[in-house]
Amino acid sequence: xxxxxxxxxxxxxxxxxxxxxxxxxxxxxxxxxxxxxxxxxxxxxxxxxxxxxxxxxxxxxxxxxxxxxxxxxxxxxxxxxxxxxxxxxxxxxxxxxxxxxxxxxxxxxxxxxxxxxxxxxxxxxxxxxxxxxxxxxxxxxxxxxxxxxxxxxxxxxxxxxxxxxxxxxxxxxxxxxxxxxxxxxxxxxxxxxxxxxxxxxxxxxxxxxxxxxxxxxxxxxxxxxxxxxxxxxxxxxxxxxxxxxxxxxxxxxxxxxxxxxxxxxxxxxxxxxxxxxxxxxxxxxxxxxxxxxxxxxxxxxxxxxxx
Amino acid sequence: xxxxxxxxxxxxxxxxxxxxxxxxxxxxxxxxxxxxxxxxxxxxxxxxxxxxxxxxxxxxxxxxxxxxxxxxxxxxxxxxxxxxxxxxxxxxxxxxxxxxxxxxxxxxxxxxxxxxxxxxxxxxxxxxxxxxxxxxxxxxxxxxxxxxxxxxxxxxxxxxxxxxxxxxxxxxxxxxxxxxxxxxxxxxxxxxxxxxxxxxxxxxx
Numbered sequence: 001x002x003x004x005x006x007x008x009x010x011x012x013x014x015x016x017x018x019x020x021x022x023x024x025x026x027x028x029x030x031x032x033x034x035x036x037x038x039x040x041x042x043x044x045x046x047x048x049x050x051x052x053x054x055x056x057x058x059x060x061x062x063x064x065x066x067x068x069x070x071x072x073x074x075x076x077x078x079x080x081x082x083x084x085x086x087x088x089x090x091x092x093x094x095x096x097x098x099x100x101x102x103x104x105x106x107x108x109x110x111x112x113x114x115x116x117x118x119x120x121x122x123x124x125x126x127x128x129x130x131x132x133x134x135x136x137x138x139x140x141x142x143x144x145x146x147x148x149x150x151x152x153x154x155x156x157x158x159x160x161x162x163x164x165x166x167x168x169x170x171x172x173x174x175x176x177x178x179x180x181x182x183x184x185x186x187x188x189x190x191x192x193x194x195x196x197x198x199x200x201x202x203x204x205x206x207x208x209x210x211x212x213x214x215x216x217x218x219x220x221x222x223x224x225x226x227x228x229x230x231x232x233x234x235x236x237x238x239x240x241x242x243x244x245x246x247x248x249x250x251x252x253x254x255x256x257x258x259x260x261x262x263x264x265x266x267x268x269x270x271x272x273x274x275x276x277x278x279x280x281x282x283x284x285x286x287x288x289x290x291x292x293x294x295x296x297x298x299x300x301x302x303x304x305x306x307x
Numbered sequence: 308x309x310x311x312x313x314x315x316x317x318x319x320x321x322x323x324x325x326x327x328x329x330x331x332x333x334x335x336x337x338x339x340x341x342x343x344x345x346x347x348x349x350x351x352x353x354x355x356x357x358x359x360x361x362x363x364x365x366x367x368x369x370x371x372x373x374x375x376x377x378x379x380x381x382x383x384x385x386x387x388x389x390x391x392x393x394x395x396x397x398x399x400x401x402x403x404x405x406x407x408x409x410x411x412x413x414x415x416x417x418x419x420x421x422x423x424x425x426x427x428x429x430x431x432x433x434x435x436x437x438x439x440x441x442x443x444x445x446x447x448x449x450x451x452x453x454x455x456x457x458x459x460x461x462x463x464x465x466x467x468x469x470x471x472x473x474x475x476x477x478x479x480x481x482x483x484x485x486x487x488x489x490x491x492x493x494x495x496x497x498x499x500x501x502x503x504x505x506x507x508x509x510x511x512x
Binding site: 046047048049050051088089229233235247248249253257260 | 424459503509
């Protein structure tokens with residue numbers, strides 16, 4: 001009998017212990033917010049970013065030089081010409097593309113194709129030719145050549161662009177680029193930006209493709225900017241392979257400004273024109289009125305309302 | 308025959324022990340639910356604060372990586388100088404001064420003029436302004452800064468400072484706040500200055 005009573009008490013003790021354990025676990029597991037609404041809840045996470053690099057809007061003339069190995073890339077022809085504006089206050093950015101065969105006034109050299117401004121007068125001369133056409137004096141000129149451009153795109157893991165039509169080039173890209181969202185490695189990004197003959201709009205469509213490439217590069221930079229050392233490595237690479245009038249600190253500032261551009265606030269236009277001849281040379285007579293209007297439109301805020 | 312005392316059996320002792328553990332939890336939950344101001348946690352937090360107040364948390368500044376060549380002596384100088392710039396912002400914006408208050412007029416020492424103008428429009432995040440009226444005191448719990456340095460010509464040209472600040476607030480706005488992100492610095496007029504930021508702030512109550 002005593003043994004039975006003892007066993008019964010043990011069983012009751014076990015039940016009590018089990019119940020207490022359940023209560024204890026419940027007390028620990030059930031969120032305290034149920035009884036303490038002000039405790040242990042993540043209230044709010046907010047985020048802010050901003051960069052100031054002097055004036056609100058910074059203008060950069062990006063030039064792709066066609067210099068061959070051994071040639072000085074700042075004294076060759078400028079094949080790709082994009083005037084890029086960045087508004088560090090609003091996060092907007094714009095690119096005004098100029099066809100390389102545009103027949104323009106080059107300071108000190110009369111009228112020539114704009115791509116020869118780099119050959120005649122270097123980056124400063126190219127900046128002057130762009131100022132004459134668009135009406136904006138760039139703060140910085142950055143000149144690069146194709147091999148570096150390819151390496152840079154490879155370094156950032158390639159880019160993705162939206163290609164509006166299929167096109168190809170028998171020398172640069174036999175199999176061509178399909179229509180739609182496509183991923184490009186370094187070589188393909190170069191070919192995508194250089195091919196002209198396979199495009200209905202020729203030089204104008206090529207300039208627009210260069211802007212698609214710039215958007216792709218920006219997207220990659222923005223996506224990786226918070227990786228420790230990503231921007232610093234990029235600046236080191238640019239210093240090694242680019243000719244620019246920006247010092248390392250300024251390059252770093254510009255890179256951070258680029259990283260903070262909002263992709264939804266990027267606008268681009270290509271200066272229109274009429275294809276014609278000067279002597280035997282095929283040239284583009286640019287729509288100067290439109291070019292000036294684009295310059296006026298974007299000068300103060302790096303945003304284009306219409307092309 | 309004397310009855311065995313329930314407290315003398317192992318199971319009963321276990322049950323009693325668990326109950327002893329459970330009851331204070333239940334009591335705490337009930338008292339907090341009915342009167343949050345009297346929650347025992349608050350009192351214990353106050354004790355922690357009193358203890359830490361005599362040993363304030365120091366900022367730990369480290370160099371994550373140097374891109375380019377920079378002599379050790381100069382690395383140390385950059386580490387110290389940038390650490391001080393970050394500390395000055397944290398002290399002006401979150402940790403220093405008297406509470407409660409709603410005004411943070413000089414919250415951005417070490418920022419460039421342009422960056423300060425940007426930061427003023429982000430004061431809700433880059434200072435304690437929004438909750439300052441409901442805060443009685445602030446106590447830092449964690450302060451760390453990790454630097455990526457860009458150097459050319461054996462000179463530091465730019466710094467990305469990855470920062471983490473965690474602090475507790477007491478008063479009507481009691482809880483833990485974490486400020487985390489990146490600050491971008493270059494040398495201007497002989498000193499390191501913050502020209503940009505990418506910062507998030509979260510609060511746990």
